[in-house]
Amino acid sequence: MNDTDSSRSTRTGPDAGAPQEDPAREATESLFGPGSQFHRFFNDPRWALAVVRATVLEAAHPQIGAALSDNSSFVTHPWRRLRNTLVSLQRMFGADEQTRQREAARLNRLHSRLSGTGAGDQPYDAMDPEVRAWVVATLFESSVTMCRLSGQPLDQITMERLYAEFRAFLAALGDQAGHLPPTLPGFWQYYDRMVAEELQNTDALRIILYRLFEHLPAPPLFAGLPTLWAAGRALAGPVIGTVTVASLPEVFRRRAGLPEVPGAQTLMQSAYMAARLARALPDNWVQTENVVGLLNLSPDSDGPWAETFTTLRARSKRAGALFRLVTPASVQQGAADGSGGAESRRTAREFFTEVLDQTGDGYLDWPDLAAMARELCSRLDLDEPEETRLYDAFAAWWRELQSALDSDGDGRVSEEEYVTAVPSLAGPALIRVAEVLFDVTDADGDQFIDAEEYRALFRRGFGRTIVDADGRYSRSAFVRDFLSFMSGRQRSATYDPLLSDA
Structure with missing residues (x-):
């Protein structure tokens, strides 16, 4: 073999000096x-x-x-x-x-x-x-x-x-x-x-x-x-x-x-x-x-x-x-x-199971958020430093969640802890996740997500209701829609497949 x-190998002869x-x-x-x-x-x-x-x-x-x-x-x-x-x-x-x-x-x-x-x-x-x-x-x-x-x-x-x-x-x-x-x-x-x-x-x-x-x-x-x-x-x-x-x-x-x-x-x-x-x-x-x-x-x-x-x-x-x-x-x-x-709406328990608990162990902790970051990085095929920026944003969100929701101090968030405190979910760290995700999706840096960039993230074409008159997805609209989805109450044909598809 x-x-x-x-x-x-080394070569000798008339063409030994050739590349x-x-x-x-x-x-x-x-x-x-x-x-x-x-x-x-x-x-x-x-x-x-x-x-x-x-x-x-x-x-x-x-x-x-x-x-x-x-x-x-x-x-x-x-x-x-x-x-x-x-x-x-x-x-x-x-x-x-x-x-x-x-x-x-x-x-x-x-x-x-x-x-x-x-x-x-x-x-x-x-x-x-x-x-x-x-x-x-x-x-x-x-x-x-x-x-x-x-x-x-x-x-x-x-x-x-x-x-x-x-x-x-x-x-x-x-x-x-x-x-x-x-x-x-x-x-x-x-x-x-x-x-x-x-x-x-x-x-x-x-x-x-x-x-x-x-x-x-x-x-x-x-x-x-x-x-x-x-x-x-x-x-x-x-x-x-x-x-x-x-x-x-x-x-x-x-x-x-x-x-x-x-x-x-x-x-x-x-x-x-x-x-x-x-x-x-x-x-x-x-x-x-x-x-x-x-x-x-x-x-x-x-x-x-x-x-x-x-x-x-x-x-x-x-x-x-x-x-x-x-x-x-x-x-x-x-x-x-x-x-x-x-149905267009779901309970907090459903959102916890379908979206947040990525590893399926019944708890929310860092590996779940890391799995989200890993999937988004894979979809967008990110290089450094964009990949690290997204992981860091999710890590900051985990620290915020842990501080706000982990009432028994065991280092993870149970379904009951999440359901009890879910109104406080969308804090500054989650907003930062949305902003960083927009930045790494906006490959050309023009502050809008165009059709090609949108397909890279969502693996589908633009929906009728998300684009402006020029056919672009703005930063403010993206952040608003992402936070609305992550509040856990509304199902979304656009965002659900991003993190909840099997």
């Missing part, structure tokens, strides 16, 4: 782009199963599990998390070196903000190179496993090429390549040791397997169809969980005490074979970007998929109506929870 850390090419740079660049093995997998339907499996193995690492439990919004906003992850991987494995460097810098800034002590006094640091190496290792190993389980194991050359690509990905983040073994045989020894000695049955792992899949919130595409979504989830959720557990290394399943469901291995093989057969579908049906983009469409979207969305939604409503005719009333009542409805 060609190591991506090859040293610079030299760096073999290491050439080797690294050749591992990215459309011709890479990663790109062939990226639009492979089997990779959906591989990514879920890799996520579970990541969550089983004590540090990663603690970081996920403390900071991640993957339970309440899994579709948003999926979309951002896929966009990041596309940037990192794309052909453009400048885009890759910019995304690597963004990821490093994000990871540098994730450190602390989780449950059981477990310290975690997302910049720990060993932890980052394990994340990359799970993606590589799960990609290899998906091929094996679907009856198409990778040959040695392809496997080595894929491993070199993932090591180059780790190096692009600035980590020393040595944190993953330089050879494939060395990797398997490293992987077996991690599985046998380091992985644990963490809280985050149990949440993913036994809560996330069976309580997965509807993506925007199905947000208005709670009965239909709940029915599909009731069938698919346990299947996904069972398939994922069955695909994990047996030695870890035994150590973690994960259940052995009768027929699970057969079900797992069937799932991977079905995903393999799905590769025969038309290319635009299985392209990851198209599928995720469709799932994230909102009811009032005006993008290129709007017509498709309208058609699918109409058919889904008819299917939902038919399902309701044959579904017991108790099931329908349970499915209606969290449907969003068409």
Whole structure:
């Protein structure tokens, strides 16, 4: 295998004085782009199963599990998390070196903000190179496993090429390549040791397997169809969980005490074979970007998929109506929870759950506001110093909230504390958040948000009622609308998807 850390070669002869090419740079660049093995997998339907499996193995690492439990919004906003992850991987494995460097810098800034002590006094640091190496290792190993389980194991050359690509990905983040073994045989020894000695049955792992899949919130595409979504989830959720557990290394399943469901291995093989057969579908049906983009469409979207969305939604409503005719009333009542409805006002409790509690732990604290800042920075693709300005504004707002609402002094705000003191929510720090968000959205600095800037933040075109006579969104109007939304009383087709979409 060609190591991506090859040293610079020397040349002799007549053209020795000519500009030299760096073999290491050439080797690294050749591992990215459309011709890479990663790109062939990226639009492979089997990779959906591989990514879920890799996520579970990541969550089983004590540090990663603690970081996920403390900071991640993957339970309440899994579709948003999926979309951002896929966009990041596309940037990192794309052909453009400048885009890759910019995304690597963004990821490093994000990871540098994730450190602390989780449950059981477990310290975690997302910049720990060993932890980052394990994340990359799970993606590589799960990609290899998906091929094996679907009856198409990778040959040695392809496997080595894929491993070199993932090591180059780790190096692009600035980590020393040595944190993953330089050879494939060395990797398997490293992987077996991690599985046998380091992985644990963490809280985050149990949440993913036994809560996330069976309580997965509807993506925007199905947000208005709670009965239909709940029915599909009731069938698919346990299947996904069972398939994922069955695909994990047996030695870890035994150590973690994960259940052995009768027929699970057969079900797992069937799932991977079905995903393999799905590769025969038309290319635009299985392209990851198209599928995720469709799932994230909102009811009032005006993008290129709007017509498709309208058609699918109409058919889904008819299917939902038919399902309701044959579904017991108790099931329908349970499915209606969290449907969003068409009402324009909501209670403070609803706003707390739907918007403020980003991590879904029942409390408002800094990780919730950090998750908001992280999503807004991702949408706007901010660089320094704008990213830090927005994080700082949210941090100041958290200090204001904590001072005003944390009546029992436990360092977080409960739902009851929020509901009791909600009239005092919109203080100076929240106004500052609105102003900074306007500034970083107003890319050209003309003190108005134009159509392009608006779409970057809200992922939709201008609404009819928000623009002035010149078709622009003013600072005062933006701040007013943002504060009105964050007061928690009024639903907003514009601002709700910004922070409350799953």
